[in-house]
């Protein structure tokens with residue numbers, strides 16, 4: 050029986066690929082495990098293997114073909130003795146997309162970002178911008194700081210030779226060598242403690258967690274060693290270091306790999322906590338974090354690594370720690386968020402603009418210390434606030450904002466502050482449940498309408 | 508049959524608790540029925556994993572998906588030495604361990620597709636599956652975290668005064684987590700019936716053993732805790748079974764723990780999105796062509812005239828049919844009901 054080879058998804062986020070090259074020709078004999086093609090995915094070049102013994106019957110997509118959708122028929126493998134003529138039932142149209150029947154609900158998709166151009170008064174006149182991905186912006190920030198300060202080094206699992214599990218440390222090994230770009234064993238508690246010691250001795254470690262879920266192994270050193278040493282030593286010993294990596298929900302990776310720890314870290318005196326959204330903020334804030342004399346938790350988001358934004362093309366571009374940004378101005382309601390939540394807020398604001406609701410969006414950017422001045426100034430103008438957070442509701446950043454608004458801006462509020470967050474459940478794996486668990490535009494819009502008294506619940 | 512000498516080494520851990528006699532490297536014996544059984548079990552695992560890989564490619568499985576292809580002999584040989592009431596647990600690379608426990612491939616594959624009929628109702632996913640009934644305690648996504656948990660399963664066996672054992676599987680990357688050594692210490696201190704199995708497939712994601720470990724003879728990692736260690740050819744199901752029999756006997760007599768390093772190899776990338784640039788194609792094809800666990804048994808079956816080519820083909824066909832049926836089931840099972848979002852968070856009391 051012949052076997053149809055459909056272009057497979059070769060990463061959790063791949064939707065299309067390029068056939069870099071076929072490594073076999075029509076008529077070649079194949080055995081299971083043979084590599085038949087090299088495919089470029091959104092992340093890397095991968096080898097496509099066959100699971101079947103047989104003969105390469107027909108190659109339907111040429112070398113170099115780009116933008117081939119996952120599920121497209123790309124080749125047919127024949128059983129020995131079979132020939133193409135005998136299999137008339139196969140539809141040889143190469144570009145026909147064969148979406149599997151009974152496909153699960155679409156996983157959370159990441160739509161294109163709404164570009165945020167940094168409006169910074171202190172940028173020189175005539176500043177130009179480079180459109181780069183968040184992934185590149187983070188890498189550039191590390192590379193620039195490593196050039197400026199030779200006490201800065203990066204350590205973590207797969208950061209060097211593999212170029213980073215999510216490719217954020219790409220090319221750093223080539224430029225800085227293995228003494229400054231260090232692959233560690235899988236031993237988060239150990240290497241975090243080691244990095245704290247190095248920081249105490251005056252070096253500036255950047256510790257990458259493959260994801261923040263694994264920083265749970267290292268929690269003691271973050272909370273008990275890094276965060277408290279300056280205080281306990283009466284200011285004698287500092288821990289100038291950055292703990293960074295992806296945080297928050299990824300796609301379809303289940304309960305142990307999809308959680309937002311922002312409020313856990315923001316709870317701890319002695320830590321700075323940063324969770325930016327745009328590429329410019331990722332770059333500018335990571336540079337500030339590395340320059341800082343304090344331990345900084347730097348929370349990235351896997352779902353936006355590949356998204357592009359304008360980043361100012363200026364030397365040593367930094368963004369100050371502890372300053373929120375108004376990323377959309379409006380007069381009817383203030384939406385407060387951080388990280389990927391800013392994207393959800395901006396999208397909701399665009400949608401509501403069509404319905405006559407003019408929302409202002411505040412990107413907190415730093416979660417500890419919180420820039421309540423910016424939040425309150427906005428609420429004084431709009432008199433309404435909705436907090437949006439891709440994370441759990443209890444004891445969340447949203448809870449903190451809500452409490453502070455009640456304490457410090459009660460008189461300006463015309464409606465109760467509403468928190469719109471993920472559902473209060475571990476992250477389910479099933480596509481439909483995952484979609485339900487993560488904060489949705491529907492719920493954000495409903496909340497905004499309700500604080501504006503426009504067709505919401507109240 | 509051309510077979511390279513099995514890399515078997517052992518270490519005795521010193522006076523007070525080293526009770527095991529010297530290991531003699533004799534050729535392990537197996538009955539014809541056993542050989543055929545191992546062959547079928549391993550082939551089932553391979554076909555299942557290939558199907559999972561294909562379904563991932565079709566977008567029917569999401570997130571991470573870690574295949575066990577190449578390592579089949581390890582769990583097959585060990586499971587053959589266990590009895591009812593024993594418990595096992597492992598990491599995220601868990602599909603084959605579940606098949607070995609006798610769990611229906613349909614409900615494993617339906618979990619991979621995230622459907623209501625999946626073994627965790629679609630809520631766990633490929634890394635998080637469990638079956639109390641079959642003694643399978645997961646399916647753990649945090650590297651190394653299953654090691655103290657497996658030690659705790661052994662603690663419970665001893666507490667209940669049963670002679671059951673806990674088999675705790677972990678990787679060559681996981682061996683560097685501190686909690687592994689905390690577990691070793693307690694396991695020996697309290698003589699717990701736990702068999703620590705290091706599945707040394709030589710890579711932790713893109714990091715080879717040599718790049719991450721100061722002591723690469725992993726079977727020696729228990730030495731300073733007075734845990735006997737042994738290295739076994741994990742591509743040879745008979746060698747695995749023989750070592751497992753001895754380890755199980757030691758533990759059932761209350762003389763555990765035991766540590767075994769299984770030398771094995773994964774043919775595929777770490778998970779589905781790994782381009783595997785850290786090793787050469789030649790290395791992979793050499794392992795495949797010279798040491799494949801399924802081919803080894805197949806050759807034995809053919810050479811010993813236990814089964815003919817035709818009979819082997821028939822077995823392959825039967826297994827393919829079971830896997831296809833499971834795939835159908837896993838695609839046709841409905842997604843979980845939205846109300847499932849809020850079930851099973853706490854036990855209702």
Ligand SMILES: Cc1ncc(C[n+]2csc(CCOP(=O)(O)OP(=O)(O)O)c2C)c(N)n1
Pocket residue numbers: 206235237259263266598600648649650651677678679680681682708710711712777
């Ligand atoms: C604590 C922790 N750190 C990092 C990871 C990411 N990760 C998943 S698997 C893996 C490699 C583990 O390798 P090994 O123990 O050899 O097992 P194998 O995958 O080879 O079966 C890593 C680093 C994780 N899941 N948990």
Ligand SMILES: [Mg+2]
Pocket residue numbers: 678679680706707708709710711712
């Ligand atoms: Mg390994």
